[in-house]
Amino acid sequence: MVSLPGTGETVSGFTVTELGFIHMLGARTVEFYHARSGARLLFIQNDDPELGFNLIYRTPQFDETDTNHILEHLLLSSCRKYPSRDIFFDMDSKSYSTFMNGLTDNTYTCYPICTLSQEQLIKLMDVYLCCMEEPDALKERNFYLREALRLELEDPEGPLSMQGTVLSEDWGHLTDLQENADSFTAKALYPGLPSSNLLGRLHLHYRELTFELVKEAFNRCYDYSNCLMVLYGDMDYRAVLEFLDREHLSHYTGTHRSLLSAMDQTPVPGKRSLTAESPAYSDSPREQASIIDYAIDLTGSSQEELIYWDLFTDILDSDTSPWHRCAREAGINNVMEVYLDLLLPDPSLRFRLRNGDDEQKEEFCRTIQSALQEISAHGVAHELYQAAMKENRLSDALTREGSHLGFNISEEIGRYWSQTGKTDYFQLYETASRRFAGDNSQDILKMLASRALTPETSAVIVTVPCPGMAEALEEEKEQYLKETLDSMSMDERRRLCKDTESFRQWNSLDWGNMDFLIHPKDLPAPGPGAPFQKREFGTITSYTAPTSVDAVGSYQIYFDLSLIPRDELKFLSLYQMLLTELDTSRYTVEQQKTLEQEYLHDCTFDELYLDSAAGADSRPMMTVFWYGLTADFAESLDFLLDIMGGGEYDDIPTILRILEKYLPDYDLSRADMASSLSFSLAEGYIRQECRFRNLLNSQDVYYFLKDVASKLREEPEYAGKVTDTLRHISTAILSGSRFTFMASANPDALGEVEQEAIRQLGMLGRDYDTRLEREHDTKQSDTARPTANKDSCHTTQARYTAFILPPQKQKLAICVDAPAQETRMMGDFRGNPGFKGRHLPFLMACADKYLKPAIRYQGGAYDSGIDFYIPAGYFTLWSTADPEVGSTLELFSNTGKALMDISLTQQDLDGYILSAYAQALPPAGTLNNRMRYMRRAMAGIDTDQINFMIADIKNARLEHQAEASQIIHDLLEQGPIVTVGNERAIQRSAGCFDEIIVYRP
Template structure:
């Protein structure tokens, strides 16, 4: 292709070799419509497409977010209610979602199958350009908000998916803080409002505003189209032009992003957040110092500040974090550098502090930074921070996201702001400039300019207030009651009629001919064979060694799996604590700061996890392991072995102050995750009522561990000797040669280098005879209601179907797809207004339903209880069944990075899952029939009748339904 020439209406504008990604970047402009297009050409078969629009919000009504949901609810060519869901059911996609950012809305898809990839693009483009939102007001009502009123005598309420999603988002003080940071720094711009929507403001959104926003911004002239991978670009340009873009003429769209003028003085904000009625308010305040930092299009500063934030706040040797912890201002310290905005922002946050520490917090931050500027930053720390970031950039292993999508997001961090899309991808030159910091005062100058001498900053205090949520609920209830009281007969009937129309639409079935418009692969497009993960079983130095050969770009991944059945039952939580402290405490030959630096200089990271693996085909048997997971450039394998050996054999557990800091931070981070992953918190805890492996996992990483960490933090000053003795005891029981299996992923040519280096670890391990233990857990239906100040619920029910006489089959994975994207989606999300609801059917027989950011409680439990009846009456034609099967195969065939593939192979070996088992499961998936699904109805009904239940949610809602629980208590102290 020649620059300056046109191809299917697209002018080829510019190209650039991006050696860092082994790609060629190509910029095109569609002449008729004005659409921009960026293509990253390479040999990656996991192809990515995205179309994005610049969508600056003017208020906090959440229009960009509600629109993101709504355009995926039917369109001109695909008029079904939920094309998005139909695609998930029946596509081989490796990614399918949409994102609302503060200044843009992005619609990405990915697939390794080219026919499927084109189908996904077709549905998404029709959705954004020709959505059914103009036809059906019920779409905005469902996805955004509406008044719900069933009859004249019933209570009027607000309902809507985004409304409840954002109630959930605003339940967490961390979320409130980070939303207020951009508001504090950029109050007169698009970043000063909430693009996702503030629940107190969302009900002000009108249908006219909603439609006007789409009409204004969703045009090709305001679009940014991204393609990535091993793609026939001329064929795709032809498709885009003929199917969509040639229908539009280029227009001028004012979507300019407003820039905040620098402040002359620092702003201060104080915000309250709700806590439950019996929760203490001491040590619950957040303090945050925030700075506007240059422009996103300054690619060198963009990368440098990412390194600087890590250097100052993210490692055990980070000087600013250490100074704040040493000053005892709070119990946890972390930072943030947010660069996906016109004016990036840098934040320093102290958690679990108090209001009276505000001035001292600011003083410690500024004095520490001034000292670093005056005396210089430790060069070894700089080297460590640059190296770990460089390793991450080169590895490009983004678990859960195709790397092409991450590159697309990074491209938008300049392209949206009228710069070339590759300036943050072409990072080598900037990295070399940043490396001058090893010789000069590079970072010291940045600190001085962008923090110490920067008045464009804010100081935020987010403090707890007991009863605040009740006041808000009362205010909202009074507002609704007054609104209803002010309605005349005609207005009242209109709301009742609108409510009924919405419910009728939600319950109605799509026409068969409309469903058949959604493009679908055939079963013949599916590989009949399960994925083979090569595994070579060796023995090195008397230790079983599993080798997964793979091209890993010069990186070797080493996993050490230590059996932990020698650890006493009462010490199980200490294994998780051990995994948290290792690498963060001093050893015989390193203080913890120098250890952290060497880990980051010589490796890509050494991580520790206590976990378990269920035995294939068994209800109760499992293999508890302590995993040491590491990655390193092959040339540094010997140094990796030296560091791992030092950590597992020579860690000093007698640093009381350091141990207390880690415990406090661990508790803080667990609290922060409760609202973000509340659906899995309750699902896993419900499983712990009856399942030995789940009880074990609960003690390692669930609510059982959270209770443990709260207790030892409270008792630390009295019981610190006991705590460190237990840690040392567990370490001695775990790190033994007889416990070890090694897993290694690297190229064949590098295996000998691995073998030569690993002996240092093997020869240093204890060879004591260990007593193996059989755990005997007390299992009972605790059925807990975990009360918080949150505004929504996370509702789970579970049991084990093998114990009830059923067996595992791959067809259960098809049942899971139907449960997720038909029954639970329609009942819990669409009609119930929750953000999501999910099912799982595991090989060991454990099964659960769980919901996410759910306004309901009892209603959701009733939906779970009625699931069996749904499956009993399940009907689908051959096309529909093929769709569910293809969607299920998509989950089984998700592309794996070299490290993830190696880890999957090792885990299958540990769990006794053979290739024959995987092939049998795949054949069962491919052979699933309607009759199979109908026959699972009794399984689902019987599981629900067991009535194992756990709910995390709003204090008042749980109290109103307390008869459903055996135990009700506040989750947080």
């Protein structure tokens, strides 16, 4: 890596002001100050090949018209040097970037870029900086009309409509209960202060927004003296600094417009209480559906103390903490959380109860006070503290496993800088963490609890869903448009009709810019798959991959589900829900919660049913993944197997309590589920693996769990069936019939990890064989005939081979509690020899030149595009926060044919090659990268074939356009389309679907 300068040294106008080190990143840091422009720059140097740049401005929210968010969109539209209809999407669709975005938060706006090419990074940086310096959007009003808000009128008699990209995005959050609760809490805690203003509220303040307000926000915030630049990774920083100074910063004299003082606010002392209504649709539940927040202002805390508060919340949030214990003793059976909120200029401590009712407010607050009093007097249990510290240590050790760290790290620094003017967040975090883990830890905890008991400013807020309020707000918007039209003279209406037509003509123009391209010939060849070893140990298959990561490993086990009859699989969600919620013969629930925190970091359960390419692994399976210290592996696996097999399933009162507590989380009718639901259902049409997962996590499972809870309350004899079924599931899963184990760790520890896994998993068959024989002697499936397990030494075990997944309609719509739509359409190219890597850049062209203009710019959706996943073998067309249904489906269906009419140059295609190549080779952390290749091998996916397709991307030429058009069209004709969203909008286009399903809570 390039050597770094010393304190006081100047490089291309940048003077070094501070040096540092971030251990969790293996990085050295240099903070620079550019005297002429007033800009600050932080360089984080390590060996990460994914380079990052982030341009961050301090942007306080002075109202709720979402001007900063709108400005983020406008500035990346066009500029003098790079004129375009939308330069951001030019870059996004035609550059070798692994991550690119513009993001607005409550105190800052940032513009991040990540790429594996320094040449590409500098070119994209130039576009971003030019957009900040000379944006066309502040001169051409049409950009504002497109991105923010516009009124449209086609006929003088009406109707009048309202459109805008940011408006569509914000309106999509109309029924977001948690976002609305955040807003009500901010207003109660900080009345009259900027901290009470949250972004994303234009859907409630569209009457107040003007172009002039947006211009004022630009003039207030966008100066280099009010910005921080962050560079990240293994780059020639001197070349980058020289570029920044020469091309940009040396031409501007800073006006010292830091706006740091705008973050200094003094909340009004006092205890406040508020009950507020959140918009919901008429059929939404009101009972057991509210959010209760207790918020404590922490203004005046030092930055180190805020880190202590954050670590304190990790302890309080544990199920074994005094707070959760007090809640259980008080009969509170709700999901609760506590967190440090640093997104506003004023920090606060937030306690939250979900799926509650207003009458729980007082008891909820009493549990908080009781817990804080206990901690202030006695601290916390040593076991709880140690588990939290180990979890924190693991989280820090795994930081480099994340992708796009040039963005993720700089975003955290940018938030901290926007409120303090400093960049040493991670250095301070590491110092504070060490002190918090030191000998005085209990004293720190007692001090924090004491302070939380006597806050100067606090608030209790109950956010209640109000059924029918969403329709009322929609009608209010329509009434506003009607009154606005009625107030206009005929001349004003004709003028607006003309303006509407003029805007649409401007908006339909296809003009862009590609002056930021690098040449595709410079793209690196795809690398070979990471090495791993596959070995067989009786009925256990082991995959192991060595890594250079010290002390930490990643682990995954695949358990066979084919011993469970079909009618019992619907209990699998209940089985997973109860893990660590029931005592075992070895551990109480409280002990399990502590050990889970200590040993099973980021533990996740999933289901899959690989297709025939997986050979013998094509069977129903449940998989468990976790990270942990390699030194703790034996204990972690032993603990995992105990909780999976040792639960006291006859503890019906606890089972009922857990069911009632978590049941609302299984309801897929929530608006925030629409995006993931549309994707998973579309994928389920073409992939057995996902259809199986959907089956076990469907809305029908939610209804089933509700029914189980009801029967346990009303039919005492039903308890026996639940107990027997859960016992059989745990027995079957841990029968020892067939296991697959995967691990990635340092080679010094990997052998011992594998040996221990084989030892413990090998014992399961012997421990459970007798029990399994007894259960299968007395129980047979109603849905399939069990057969002998011929590939296992346990020949008495019955395997249910006749598992047939139910079919899914090709064109499906799901109605949920959402104001807009999420739509996905997929093309399946797995096993299709006609589809080649050279066709992928043409998908990027379709997204950029066909879908985005029609759906985002003209259709009013927040966004749309096309993604592809080579290992999974499909591409997906998508739109999000989309007010349309029928027109979007028609556009999607015609994508292949439309490609024939798209005018492309080879330069255009070169840009799409760059974008496709970046999407085809996503960066990953060392552990995750190794696990990825082992999972592919298990699924029968050939990495060499993937690399062959990736390498072929660079072969795309204009003469391939016709064949790409035809095969894309053919694949989409056979592929699924799924829309999830607003019932009224979907029913208006009912003829587009083979089936419409209405989800009800």
